[in-house]
Amino acid sequence: MAVYNADHKSKNTIKISDLTVSRGDIPIFDPVNLQLSSGDSIQIRGVNGAGKTTLLRAICGLCNSHEGIVEWNERSIFDHESDFYENLLYLGHSLGLKPKLTAEQNLNFYRNLRFSTDKSLVRQALEQTGIGGYYDEFVARMSAGQKRRVALARVITEPVPLWILDEPMVALDIHGQAWLEQVCNNHLERGGILLVTSHQPISGINGLRELQLT
């Protein structure tokens, strides 16, 4: 399982070079060039339809029609997929939760994919997200904000260095937003990297850079 470079002795880097995605023959956004190292964070900004989700998916290697290069620690993600994906946590618009499973079962599913043996992390994570009492509740019976908190608990149960979060603030109340900003700051202090989109202002993440898509 991937671990943080907690002591910063070795750094992680993601480098994006001339990355763009086309629909038909038309590029959705101008080529993106970006480099982030351990402790760096960036918010991708742009109006509805600017291509924020598309860019994040392309960085994750999930777009077929992309041009450009994405490198993790100076190696193409396509040539070294397992090294990249075991270090990546991508939370997209879709929460990726099974409604007929409980919160705990959903998180254990993802935790098991990472071969993590620390079961206690799941209930600790749900406590931290403020829904500790809901660990055995079916996701189908949860509110939108509660579901979002379950999905976001993965940042604790799968402690990998690269977080790519698409609109993570959606449906969160102010307490949830403050919690998320705090865990992002902890992540960055431990040497993590963060790429995030949000239509809501993010004021509580230290050193958050901005990239405006055009």
Ligand SMILES: Nc1ncnc2c1ncn2[C@@H]1O[C@H](COP(=O)(O)OP(=O)(O)OP(=O)(O)O)[C@@H](O)[C@H]1O
């Ligand atoms: N599956 C698809 N097939 C064709 N076009 C698509 C597809 N998904 C998105 N698009 C188009 O790509 C463009 C960028 O969409 P994208 O979802 O990346 O924008 P966004 O900036 O994330 O928008 P929002 O702020 O509304 O979430 C839009 O014009 C959209 O219509």
